[in-house]
Amino acid sequence: MRIEVEQLEGSGKPFAHNYEPEELILDEERARLTESPQVRGNASRRGEEVRLRGSVTARAEVDCDRCLKSINVPIETEFDLTYIPASTYVAQETAELQEADLLVSVYEGDAIDVDEIVREQILLALPERALCREECHGLCPVCGVDRNLTGCACEEKEVDPRWAALKDL
Numbered sequence: 001m002r003i004e005v006e007q008l009e010g011s012g013k014p015f016a017h018n019y020e021p022e023e024l025i026l027d028e029e030r031a032r033l034t035e036s037p038q039v040r041g042n043a044s045r046r047g048e049e050v051r052l053r054g055s056v057t058a059r060a061e062v063d064c065d066r067c068l069k070s071i072n073v074p075i076e077t078e079f080d081l082t083y084i085p086a087s088t089y090v091a092q093e094t095a096e097l098q099e100a101d102l103l104v105s106v107y108e109g110d111a112i113d114v115d116e117i118v119r120e121q122i123l124l125a126l127p128e129r130a131l132c133r134e135e136c137h138g139l140c141p142v143c144g145v146d147r148n149l150t151g152c153a154c155e156e157k158e159v160d161p162r163w164a165a166l167k168d169l
Contacts, residue, residue, distance in 0.1 A: 002111040012044030035059035050083040056121045062130045066138030077125040
């Protein structure tokens with residue numbers, strides 16, 4: 001979905017899009033979309049500055065960090081982004097970034113790609129650390145068995161390599 005900048009004037013124009021199942025690809029190996037994302041928002045323009053405000057809802061499946069079991073994660077996030085044309089940004093470029101420069105994004109051409117915004121917002125909303133449950137025992141590092149389902153007799157004496165030389169004394 002694209003927002004045509006020339007069609008925006010003043011207070012704004014609402015936008016909404018329900019993505020098809022394969023329309024948006026995350027390119028993230030540990031997460032997969034299980035429900036088609038939806039984006040709703042408002043786009044407004046003041047001079048050359050474009051402001052997009054809205055929300056994204058979706059459902060994703062991520063892998064547990066300990067046992068690799070799939071976990072369903074609801075995603076509900078809001079965004080408020082400001083864009084300026086790339087030509088204006090280059091003209092304003094200084095040797096040192098100001099704090100205000102970190103809050104502005106750049107668009108090229110005559111449209112802003114909403115698909116990339118939705119993809120970015122979903123990736124930012126994913127949990128940094130995902131656990132199927134707090135007491136997850138994970139996988140055995142020696143034999144690979146899921147310790148939540150069964151135990152194993154593997155010895156886990158892991159010696160810090162820095163102390164390995166003292167072991168022979």
